[in-house]
Amino acid sequence: MIKPITLYTFGTPNGVKPSIFLELLGIAYKTVVVDISKNDQKSDWYVKLNPNGRIPAITDPNFEGGELTISQTGAILQYLADKYDTAHKFSYPAGTKEYYKTLEYLIFQVAENGPMQGQMGHFKFFAKEKIEYGINRYEAETKRIYGVYEDILSRNSANDSKYLVGDRYTIADIALLGWANALSRADIDIHQWPLLGKWYDALRKLPAVERGFEVAARN
Numbered sequence: 001m002i003k004p005i006t007l008y009t010f011g012t013p014n015g016v017k018p019s020i021f022l023e024l025l026g027i028a029y030k031t032v033v034v035d036i037s038k039n040d041q042k043s044d045w046y047v048k049l050n051p052n053g054r055i056p057a058i059t060d061p062n063f064e065g066g067e068l069t070i071s072q073t074g075a076i077l078q079y080l081a082d083k084y085d086t087a088h089k090f091s092y093p094a095g096t097k098e099y100y101k102t103l104e105y106l107i108f109q110v111a112e113n114g115p116m117q118g119q120m121g122h123f124k125f126f127a128k129e130k131i132e133y134g135i136n137r138y139e140a141e142t143k144r145i146y147g148v149y150e151d152i153l154s155r156n157s158a159n160d161s162k163y164l165v166g167d168r169y170t171i172a173d174i175a176l177l178g179w180a181n182a183l184s185r186a187d188i189d190i191h192q193w194p195l196l197g198k199w200y201d202a203l204r205k206l207p208a209v210e211r212g213f214e215v216a217a218r219n
Contacts (some may be wrong), residue, residue: 020212
C-alpha cells in the first residue's frame with residue numbers, strides 16, 4: 001500500500017511544480033505550508049529537511065530502504081517520474097533520445113529560466129531601489145529565454161508543436177508552467193509567442209493542473 005507523500009510548499013512558481021505533477025500522476029500526498037512570507041523556510045525544523053532553506057521539498061515514505069527527502073524542483077520532478085510514472089504517461093524510458101531531451105529542457109528551466117525570471121521579479125517588485133539596468137537586463141533575458149522555448153516548440157512540428165518533447169507533456173513542460181504563469185504579473189503576455197500561448201492555454205485547461213495550482217494557492 002502506497003503511503004502519502006508529504007509536500008512542503010508555498011504558492012510560488014517553484015512551489016506549484018510538485019503539486020501539479022503529483023495531481024497529474026494521481027498520487028496521494030499531503031501538504032505542509034512553509035510560509036516564506038514569514039521566513040518559515042529558514043526555521044530549524046525545515047532546514048533539517050532541506051539544508052538550502054528553500055521550498056519546495058518532498059518526503060516519500062515509500063522509498064525502498066527508508067524514507068527519502070528531496071529538495072530542488074528538478075530533482076523532485078525527476079524522482080517522481082522515475083518512481084511513479086513507470087507507464088511513461090509523462091516521461092520516456094531511460095536511455096531514449098526523448099529522455100535526454102526532457103532532461104536537457106528540465107535543466108534549462110531550473111538553471112536559466114527560473115533564475116533569470118526570478119531576478120527580473122526581484123528588481124521589478126522587491127528591490128528597495130529601482131535600478132533600471134537590473135530591470136532591463138533581466139527582463140530582456142527572460143524574454144530571450146521564452147523565445148528559445150518558442151523555438152523548441154516549433155521544432156516539434158511533427159506533434160503539432162504541442163509539447164516540448166515528443167508526443168506528451170513531460171516534467172520539462174511542468175517545470176516551465178509555473179514560471180510561465182507568473183509572466184502576467186510582470187505585464188508580459190505569453191501569447192506574444194504564439195506557440196507558447198497555445199501550449200500554456202492547453203495545459204491550464206487540464207483539471208489536474210488546475211488542482212495543482214489551487215493546492216499552492218491555498219497556502
